[in-house]
Amino acid sequence: MSDIINFLVGTWEALPPLVQYLATVVSKILLVAIVVILVVAFSTYFERKVIGRMQSRVGPNRVGPLGLGQPFADVIKLLIKEVIVPAKSNRFLFVIAPLLTLVPALAAWAVIPMNDWFVIADINAGLLYVLALTSLGVYGVILAGWATNSKYAFLGAMRSAAQIVAYEIAMGFALVGVLMAAGSLNLGDIVRAQGGGFTNWFLLPLLPLFLVYWISGVAETNRAPFDVAEGESEIVAGFHVEYSGVAFALFFLAEYANMVLISSLTAIFFLGGWASPFEGFAFLAPYGDMPLIGWIVAGGFPWLFIKIAFFMYTFFWLRATFPRYRYDQIMRLGWKVFIPISIIWIAVEGVMAWMHLGPWSGLTI
């Protein structure tokens, strides 16, 4: 056994540094991508179970134990279906549109820190990178709507474009508040600035910005109650009305990957990411060496996972609870409510930091 390990270690060390570097990066990317896709697969199951329970149904329970095989059955069904390209559509854009929605949703995971040391690219402008990539997802939706050459799809694309442009501004302003409080654009540093128990999280001091960011996130992913781009009772399925098989599966995957992304970003910006809520509590400190309690106090990836799962649950909860917003009300909420709230709170935060008041007394301005 030890011979094999020695041989493997020896082979690894004999490789040129460039190859070592590339192999590490590629394996990190594969690890994150596979985990994200698995989480996406099981969140479809989670969604159907949650909404089923909320509507006094059981949800999927036929495939495998507790219906856990359902996502795989769905994937196989979608993979073996025929992809139909409408005759008068723009073929190239029709095919490339689902890819344009999926790629930014997956690429944004490059800067998400999973715990204190695991992140694919630890870059300084991480927050800007995330903002830039999440703003790109709208291209796939617009192009899909246009390339389909159908009125329903086109209406869906128009609605989605207006909605995403409106909510992106509020989202950006909410993040300005976060970066002011953390003093950094690096996502790892933002989490580290919130260390030391849940009283140090940005959740309470930045509560208005948290609500603005989270609701804008729900709007940005085109989820209920902001799903006017799909609106199945008005415009059938909106921008993806003519998509079938794998092309539809890609849209579906992108939507859920975006939901997981928004959940993890909200956890990182406002709920301390991988940090434990009980960190720095004096009465827990003596037990820091014990196996289970030590882990609870120390924080790490499981805490991030719990927070992501909570926000995913909230997505489904909102979907099962609220009726769809009317289009003009969506525009009003985005432009006339969220943008003023976030600007006012940024000003409040700036003044408090300047006068050395409250949680920002330590900020240097």
Next chain:
Amino acid sequence: MGMLLHTVLFYTFATILIGAALGVVFSRNPVHAIMFLVLAFFQSAMLWMLAEAEFLAIVLVLVYVGAVMVLFLFVVMMLDINVEAVRKGLDRYAPLGIAVALLMAFELVQLIWLRGSAEFGSGGFVPYPEDYNNTKALGSVLYTEHVYAFEIAAVILLLAIVAAITLTMRKRPGLKVQNIAQQVAVRAKDRLRIVKMDAEKKP
């Protein structure tokens, strides 16, 4: 990784950038032209990233690709542009276009020649030290040395926003508008009167 990879990446991005720019000019479909322009913005952002100007690169993608081009695409898709009709004027405008292009090429050559000969040279690209933060460097200059220019630019932009909104705002009389605050403030006793009455007339 070194210089070789850097050079290879530079020429790859530059080639795609020029190809995309040609695509913007020559594609027959306006939506395709917009998508080529998006690709061109992306490639120039990549070039800035190679020059370690990561803030400018990401902001280029965020502002131009994420917002401005989305609105462009929005408008172009709404307009039903007849490309053949637009092409009819080509031979009239071509001499002017070629003249402008030649002028710009001349200026560029001048600039490159000047930079190449002067002491600030065009040799190789010198990477910044590991802890250099482009965002921080830009911010510290923008908010100290150039704060007046920055504020004036911001005020001009604000003026443009206000002007654009006032130009397009029309007051239509008789428009039915919802007042959501009023709707939320309504209580049952404002709208509903409960009348006590007998179920049937007394005989």
